[in-house]
Amino acid sequence: MIKKIKYSLSVIILLMFASLNSWAINNSVLKIGDKDAKVTVKVFSSLTCPHCATFHNKVFKNLNNEYIVNNKINFEHHAFPLDLAALNAEKILRCTNGTKKSFQLLNEIYLKQDQWAVGSDINVINKSIKEMGKKYGLDEKKMNLCLDDEKTQDQILNERIEAQKKYKISSTPTIYINEKKYDGKHDYKKFKKELDKFLK
Numbered sequence: 001m002i003k004k005i006k007y008s009l010s011v012i013i014l015l016m017f018a019s020l021n022s023w024a025i026n027n028s029v030l031k032i033g034d035k036d037a038k039v040t041v042k043v044f045s046s047l048t049c050p051h052c053a054t055f056h057n058k059v060f061k062n063l064n065n066e067y068i069v070n071n072k073i074n075f076e077h078h079a080f081p082l083d084l085a086a087l088n089a090e091k092i093l094r095c096t097n098g099t100k101k102s103f104q105l106l107n108e109i110y111l112k113q114d115q116w117a118v119g120s121d122i123n124v125i126n127k128s129i130k131e132m133g134k135k136y137g138l139d140e141k142k143m144n145l146c147l148d149d150e151k152t153q154d155q156i157l158n159e160r161i162e163a164q165k166k167y168k169i170s171s172t173p174t175i176y177i178n179e180k181k182y183d184g185k186h187d188y189k190k191f192k193k194e195l196d197k198f199l200k
């Protein structure tokens with residue numbers, strides 16, 4: 001069943017790639033921090049990816065406390081879903097409309113990834129995602145509308161296609177600091193050392 005879910009997402013992406021030129025992409029990247037900051041960190045990730053969760057849980061919290069709240073950097077979460085579960089989680093995340101609760105929900109999605117991103121039944125997975133969404137002001141009706149919203153789905157998948165073309169992403173997370181790819185370990189001290197080079 002998991003293979004079928006992943007396969008169906010791949011087919012959708014391939015079909016959209018074939019007609020990409022006909023789409024006007026409305027970018028809805030989730031951002032936090034000072035948009036005019038000297039440094040921008042871009043993280044292309046799939047919400048079901050364990051390595052993405054590791055990076056977020058180990059690095060983002062410290063990054064937020066030391067750099068983001070002090071307006072030293074701009075941080076961007078870029079959706080790069082690898083399966084249907086990740087795509088649906090992104091839809092629910094965008095249901096928050098980029099409010100301050102968006103990153104709170106993102107934090108919980110990654111923190112509880114091993115609880116909701118399991119099994120082969122997408123209906124069960126959706127239910128688990130929605131339980132998290134309810135904590136951040138989203139009601140059942142709104143989340144169901146978000147899950148069924150083809151415009152949002154097209155937007156997310158188009159952003160993934162564009163990211164693939166521009167950044168040649170082969171795995172998640174793929175991280176860029178001011179358009180320079182970060183290939184270091186998902187460790188805060190290592191990441192901070194690299195980040196500080198751009199802030200000098």
